[in-house]
Amino acid sequence: MKKLILLSILFLTGCTQPAQFYDGQADVLFDAAHGQTAGEADWVIDGAFSSFNDVIRDMDYKTVSTDYDTTLTYEKLKQYKAVIIPEPNIPFKVEEQEAIQRFVGEGGSIMMIADHYNADRNLNRFDSSEIFNGYRRGAFDDITKGLSHDEKQSERMQNVKGSDFLSDTFGVRFRYNALNNVRIDADSAYDAFGLLDNVQSINMHAGSTIAITNPKIAKGIIYPGKLSQNDRWPHAVDQGIYTKGGKDEGAFVAISKYKKGKAVFIGDSSIVEDETPKYVREDNGNTKRTYDGIEEASHKVLLKNLVTWMMKPEAYTTLEGKVTSDQKTPLLRMEVPQQSKEPKQEPWGQPGHGYKWYDPTTFEQGSFGADSNKRVENKSVTKKSEPLEIQAPSSVYPGDYIKIDIYSQKQMKDVAIELIDSDGRQVGLFNGRPPGKSDTYNMSAKDNRFHCYFNGKIAREAVHSVTIKVYVKEQMIHIERIDINS
Template sequence: MKIPHQRFTRTLLSLALSLTVAASAVPAVLAEGPADPAPYLNPAGTANGKKVLFDNTHGQTAGAADWVINGGFSDFAEGIAAAGYYVKELRKSTPITLDDLKGYDVFIIPEANIPYKTTEQAAMLQYVQGGGSIFFISDHYNADRNKNRWDSSEAFNGYRRGAWTDPAKGMSTEERASAAMQGVASTDWLATNFGVRFRYNALGDINATVIVSPEQSLGITRGVKSVAMHAGSTIAITDPAKAKGIVYLPATSQSWGNAVDKGVYAGGGIAEGPYAAISKVGKGKAAFIGDSSPVEDITPRYLREETGAAKTTYDGYKEQDDATLLINVVNWLAKKESYTKLSQISGLKLDSPTPLLTSGPENEIPQQSVEPQAEPWAAPAAGYKWWDPSTFKAGSYGK
């Protein structure tokens, strides 16, 4: 679903890795699934005693995505390990529970394509309120990689655009009855609890160069002058006492070429909402970014679950100051701090709420949102069922 962007040359790829990956180097045709041991990386250099967990339970390898620590997110995972962290993948076929999370300092969710159940939302919120932190990595609206009508912005926000009264709107009887859709309910979960909501916009290839100063970003933007976007979204600040933008786009009218509405909601800039943001909730924290492009690299591990075709990913982690921002975010998330809201920090300038659109196809009132175009964006391949790994092609994750 991404517009291809500049590829970068690597000389040694992962052959010179000094990090230990628990899973053996298995060719893609012998791919793993949830029942196989999860990969992990030990800290490189001096260990800081902290642990990071990556979600791989909600369609993180669907379509062209390969957002796993031994695949298309390996550069990011290795960067975290190089900063002293232990890194592991969450690999299971049952819902996320608090027990899965509570042993980790940071939980990173790369572009979920299967909605979270209310029990999972409750577990994540309890985890954060108790001192854990979550990094939500989203994408543009309609980046629906498994063609189940849900994209990552919707999965994170807690409701599907144009389907408030029925999260399974348009699904077949079999889809609706699948285990993946049980316990899913429409709520404004992210805004209610974290003070942000991913907007359903879809912007194009843009370098985000409006960077909040380190003094006003709690140090997270130190060393950051530009962050790349290649078809992404922005974030609405709904509760400035909890949440704050740290990276913004410049003024722009450049929408993603396949946007189903006007794509750019407010001409870019501050009014478009931040590209990256942070939040303080109870004893824990959260961070948000509206595109997976800055995080990915060119080493996909698996084949496409729908077709068995090879995946093409890009070297976004090495672009602009993407890596610097991402590692700074993880370091901030992993730091335990006693304040429970951003409004409690002396000298920190709070944001104003992001102005929202309240009419037309872009209506951002959750209960009034509309589906601008029939979903899914394309018909699934014959025999492919996003909710049933037994239908996935050989070499994909889960088969």
Template structure:
């Protein structure tokens, strides 16, 4: 993120094998202190554990970003160093007097560098450069929620994300931050913004790029056979960057409710479906418990490879964003049957397009959209 590898500032390819050095992803990659030179900040190597902080700059001195923000959380994160106060300013810091016990358990060095507080560097910082702005956060936990269906690129296994956005005042902070980033301003630097400038963050000797070292050999564990970080063709299907995208945003949940173990789906689709033209189709469900409520039934329209092309509407005017339809709840009749109609439109031709019906995470049906005609 800073523009160089820790312990390899003078030689970006240090300790790489020839295949890594000569890979396309390393072509013309140069080592530099890019982030600091351009935005006045540098991510530190420190590693802090589970911490809530109330060490927050006032709303007046943060352009309103911290208004209504009383507490923010971190889970295994870092802070930043302010290297050029004319370009960057910290707005949220770690608590004072952090102890050794508050470092991340996997830290490869002392973990906490300056005892917390201002000298540890900001957890959240902002930059003002010319007509542009930027924001920096030392931990992804603050931003994420549980919605991503994340697959590891090396082995394809699911990896959880958590509702960090809902913790403390994290969501409020991010909304305020986004609002500020969207405001146009004539000033071109922090110096021009009329606020008190920060001091530079005091750094340890090994934080100077040319003095950085690698305290522990990488990687932590040897990668599985066949996986190469520099070759996306080796990434597992459905993972970010893979050449083969997964066809769905979830997996078939074999533990779904017993109510839909015998469920069957019949579709009635129109024959002349054109891009951007709304159409209606009917979904018939059978095999459910008589007079039961069938909940969270959703439909998705996607191309081979996983590209979502369908959006849905309840009034033919306002359509949701591309993806699955909102969950439907339908009452089965005495024979365990139910049906409902959806209004949809597609962005692409339906050649090679699929339709999928799910209840919760369980896949009830997948077929080609033009299968019946």
């Protein structure tokens, strides 16, 4: 077995924020205040949404971003022509929903970019489709169902309530489905307002579709073709594909005309992202990996067309008589908000040691929103640590059994490890328990050094890579990475 022998590594990076914040002087405001950089996401204008930002700026519009903890108010939103909300992972407060509703109703435009169901990047039980829709699947009457006391009491959850907000306001609802690696050819039969001009095709990579619930004000622009279970994202928690495709599956891109304003809805962030993430992961400090989806197919052309339509003020208040109307999307019984159920226990993974999605003082340095001084204090990370030798496989498969040996010149007590994959999930199985931190052990003398070892198993859900975190008396002293074989 190939071994890795490395010395402890300490990562010390500065606390950074987007270069351009809300200033009331721009045309387009990007929301970065609702977990847009959680997990592998980096959906900010100086990160992996920078190419999209360039598209808009090349259209002679000025763009700015909120900071990490901005509350969206009408007074802020009304100073912009359009607001773009990429894949949120922190829910909107009632007053923020009301601000969005009023902003659009009085002539503003909004773009909402979602992802597949259960994309929950910060493991708080909310994914972007649920946040936009206004309720959690299986928790319509109590949106805080399953949350811990500290989560419920956090500032982020104050005045967050469940409702059918998106459907009631804009006549659409993001579905729970998950379509993977699907090419969609543009069909002029679905076009409206020239939104499909020069658009040939679109690629979906683990995304959702949008149900039309009020055809008087909402319309699908891009619909998938024929589908089968082969088009289902492998990690979908339910059937993933709800119909045989076409309009019955829902639109990948939809528009809405709410009073004087406009709205655009997109079911997958991968058509917008690029491969230039700026920030490290907030939960474990790892470097992010994003993809150049905006350069695929006709994605840039489509996005430019959508922004062009959004930036044109038009006072009509219905789509009736303006476009060929859609029919209501047929829904499954489980999609009725009040009857929805959680098909699998949430969250889909457990956060790494010390990370709390609602508390930026627990975020790793170099992540968006992190407070570097408080992070060091809370985690008690020292700048000096004893050199360690870690012996572990250089790569493993999901489901593999694994042995990790730790050697030191100094005896250490209460040594424990965590195994965290690239999605921030606990993937180490120890002593027959669910994924989580190992038991603690004391080192014993061996070959003129001190030694302890851990036998465990890699969870089958592990993806991309695993970070081994070594703790002594609850203090993290070592970080090391091994690869996951696909």
